Amino acid sequence: MKYIHSSKNPQVKQWKKLHTKKERETTKTFLVEGFHLVEEALKVDDTVMEIIVSEEVEIPPRINYGSIPVTTVNKEVLKELAETENTQGIFAVCKQPHQEFFADRKSYLLLDAVQDPGNLGTIIRTADAAGIDAVIVGNGSVDIYNSKVLRSAQGSHFHLPIIRGDLSEWIQKLKESNVPIYGTALENGTIYTKVKPSTSFALMVGNEGNGIQPELLKQTDQNLYIPILGQSESLNVAVAAGILLYYFKNI
């Protein structure tokens, strides 16, 4: 077991770089923090590359890290790595899963320019709960491996494919696979409960302020809306996604 006790150690600088999107993209890796995320990562084969743990933390026996290298660090290094206020003192460097282009699944959630990391994480967690087969994250969205996205998603990144892609291309592919595509729009849409739930579907939700781009709305099969029964102007995008996904799942 390695021990690092200086924040000037080049290895620490390398880990810290993973707080940036650029480095995550270059290295095709990302950093997770906290027991729950590390445990969820370890459940997926060939994902965790190394574990970093505070010298004040003991890894409980339930965490089976096999032959994955573990580095112990002191408080000084911990402070550099932690992105939460009360860090649990455990981190894992993970490989980004290989993103293959496929359209052979049943249910999809497409996201157009979701910018708030808490919203994106909550949407990913909701899609996982609803048993969606893949989440496609379009351009203009916050990075899917941003630490706040990872925390809000509570491990769902390790449960279903989260794919960055061009939504127009995806809509094309899904149409070729005969998957009906539903957009969401505040105006000129159909009330969602007028559509019959189907096993195979793709639902698209959009940006917090502007919704889905008009160019994408034009490419869907149908656009839906959730009626506002009170006086608020709209629903939070994660809440809207939850209402629609569970409606489509027709439990």
Add this chain to the structure above:
Amino acid sequence: MKYIHSSKNPQVKQWKKLHTKKERETTKTFLVEGFHLVEEALKVDDTVMEIIVSEEVEIPPRINYGSIPVTTVNKEVLKELAETENTQGIFAVCKQPHQEFFADRKSYLLLDAVQDPGNLGTIIRTADAAGIDAVIVGNGSVDIYNSKVLRSAQGSHFHLPIIRGDLSEWIQKLKESNVPIYGTALENGTIYTKVKPSTSFALMVGNEGNGIQPELLKQTDQNLYIPILGQSESLNVAVAAGILLYYFKNI
């Protein structure tokens, strides 16, 4: 129009105190920030007590503040008052609405110890969207006039009654009014879609980590759950509230 250009002015100190729950409770007032919230507050009679505006901001003509006193402040004062990173430079001191104990409405949302301000605000916004008649916020929840709650709720505080109260007492009162009360629990519940939506109902959701206290779950008519179809452990509480409220509203 008054002009204050020093953060040491006693009036500024008084406003700043409204960042604390204690002062809000003592004075029965609260502070909102940003154009949208100030405008929503102004729509409610006898609510806005005064407006504070940056000397760099011009109040647009659409904002009709009548005879409400307006104080202009400089950058130094603005910095003291702002709780957002990019402040819009406008604030309103508002009266807390009088909280009467009533149980003569149709639909209620009860919240047991919701602690994250973003979640509480999003739940209030969702209840507003779903046309719920009142939100009852139980003990152990974050303060309903916390600035982050106000921001996440996007003005819904001015649209429907948000009442702090003892949930046991409320359950009792609702039972006397023959309102069916549904709790939410991950275990030993009924799948929500097995319950027939009704016009009159009270739904209760609970704490982010622990759900609803067992003592309260015992007092409900029925406890419901939303099936997890994938691998996530649970849904975000605001998302769960949205799914259930829109199910009950039976659009």
